[in-house]
Amino acid sequence: MKKNKCKQDMAISQVYYPVQITRLEDIICDHEELSSLPCIVVVSEGVALCPVNDKEFKLSRGSVLLLDNAKSFLITVESKLRGIVIQYRTYGHEKPSILHHAKPLLNCSYRIINLALELQKASRNTSIGNPFHFQRMFVELLEALYNELDNRKKHDDLWIEKVLDYIDLYFHEELTRDQVAEIAQVSPEHFSRTFHKHTGYTFSAYLTLLRIRKSQQRLLQHMPKLDLLAQEVGYSEGTYFSRKFKQLVGVSPTAYYKKEKRIVALNTNHTACLIALGITPELGVYSPWLESVRQVSPVHKLKGYEHDIASNYQEITAACPDVIINYSGSMEKQFLLSLAPVFELPCRQLSWREQFGLIANIVDRREVYKSWLQQYDEQIALCNHILDQQHGTRGTAIVWEIGSHAAYCLNSSHGRGSHILYEDLGFSRPDAIITQNIEQTGYLTVDIEEIVHFPADYIFITALPTKDFGKERLLTVLHSEKWQSLMAVQKKQVYFINQYELFYGYDPLSTASQLHKLMGVLTSQKYRATNHFHT
Missing domain, CATH: 3.40.50.1980 (Nitrogenase molybdenum iron protein domain)
Structure with missing residues (x-):
């Protein structure tokens, strides 16, 4: 098995090896120097226009082209560019080269330029020296180019997210592509290309889409005058806004407001x-x-x-x-x-x-919502009356979900029945949980064996391990002296409910059913921990 895995790991790697390194100015004079191999073009001096993938780009010092086919590199004889062209082969698994970029990399670091120039000098040095020096230099150049590509991708991802957040905040104001590109600190052309690639829309089309979607959100709440709604989302008057709305949504704002929503x-x-x-x-x-x-x-x-x-x-x-x-x-x-x-x-x-x-x-459905909550709150009042009679002062409670690898304690913001115990039924959180900052994080993850270190007056376990090794770990805990010494265990106030799907819900239907289940175990069923676990 190890031998096969080794072969598999080797199959997914690629090795890059330089075949020919030529001065850029020599390529301009003699295009026959180029083959159909992939190549790296590094510009060290000069300025010139160059077509790349049917688009024309202005190349200057620090420009780098990563081409799948060197023969696709076309440049006029009049060009005064200087630099290095490195043609190379790849060996290994056939997959797209990681050194690929559809357009030139502009304003690359001086390190990339210097590495390319030093590599070109080393390729002309016929002295024996260190036989690995040349290959090491090439690998350094590849690594620098890879890092350059990675950093640019991260930068694009970073600024595009900031731009989208900015547009989401100021969509109602007069926004232009150039203005937002300046905020992103990129050229308008680069902004347009990256924005379209990321969103699938031009800046203008996206801004229109966002404004109309925001107006639809407004219309989910109320129906203001069209002129007012238009101004709220960035248009000067209602007629133009209404036309844009109907083009995108298919109906007028008034019709959208009145229709039954899908x-x-x-x-x-x-x-x-x-x-x-x-x-x-x-x-x-x-x-x-x-x-x-x-x-x-x-x-x-x-x-x-x-x-x-x-x-x-x-x-x-x-x-x-x-x-x-x-x-x-x-x-x-x-x-x-x-x-x-x-x-x-x-x-x-x-x-x-x-x-x-x-x-x-x-x-x-506001009235339905009010009626539903009123009935729920009436049920809560009844439950508290019953608990007052049977339990008196509530004390502390803790809710655990126990998986095969860890135990999870949940706070109110995650539901899981804890919102009912703490917010509706008057139980409080144990000090051992409060000190774990659970109010901010919403949950606590511990090893299964550690649950014995979180005592409470009432312990609710809403999920149990499904794997045998998890079950064995929990059984060991339940039979331990530390667990048996817990007050909740001695008072038989440990409740194994084991209904993960029910307690996962954080909504009105789940909450009502969770309340019924919690009241059932609190008022009538006293489970023996290990016996119930076996069932």
Whole structure:
């Protein structure tokens, strides 16, 4: 097996070897010096226009071309450029060279120029010397070029994200390509190329798209006067705005406001919020537990989205959504913007009640939302009355999910039943958890064996290991002297619920069902820890 793995590792590598190194000025005079091999062109002096991939670029000192075929390098005899042309071969697995760039690299570092010049000098030196010196110099040049490409990619990724954030903040103001390019500290031409490559839109088209999507978000809440709405999103008057809106959306702003919205919910919690409001989304993500609660036609189910949007993009497109609901900060926001306005909800900043209320506003079900919460709060009041009679002062509680490799303690912002215990039923967090800064992080991860170091009056375990080695580790803990000495264990206030899918939800439907389950174990069922674990 080791021998085969070694062969496999070698197969995926590439080796670069210089075949011919020529002065750039000699190539200009005699183009026959070039072969069909890949090449590196480094300009050290002069200025000239040069066609590359059917586009013309201005080359000067520090310009570098990385070409798959040296013969594609065309330059006029009148050119006064000076530099080095390095033709090379690659050996190894056939795959695209990592030294490839569709356009010239401009303003490269002096180190790259000096390395190319030194390499050219070394290639003319016929003295024996160190036989590896020349190859080492070539490798140094390759490494410098690779780092240059990597740094430019990182820089492009960095400034394009900053630019998109800037446009998202100031879309309602007068923005021009040149103005934003200046903010990004890149040339207008480079800005246009990179922006289009990253977003699929020209700057002007993207700004129009964003303005219309923002206006659609406004229209999910209320219907202002057209002139006012136009000014809010960056247009001077309503008629022009309305025309742009209809071109993109297909209907007028007024018609969009009045129509029943086709909604796509891209996570289980928001799907459950819609169902609690009496709405089946055009497409929604359903957990196994949610599917058991609400049977829905397969045409409305979006499977696997939380792991991979690309495989579901066509399905989302076919749903023709009027609004997409998702958590904020998702990588897919720009990807989805072409389909519909993306209504984003902060995942950790908003409670399930707040998210529920915002979604109710979008779908115009505010009264349903109020009625649902009123019934839930009445149920909470009843539960607290029962607990007052049976348990009196609540004391501390801790919620664990135990996997095969670690144990996870969850705080209110992550749900998992802890939001009910701490916010609705009056239990408090143990000091050992508070000191772990769980209020800020939202969760704590420890080895399974460490759960004995977090005592509480009540211990709830909502998930158990599925792998045998995880089960063995937990059983060892449950039989340990330290575990048996815990007050919750001695008072039989350790509850093994083991319903991960149910407790994973952080939404009205899951919360109501979690409350029922928690009250069930608190008021009637006293589990013996090891016996229940075996079942």
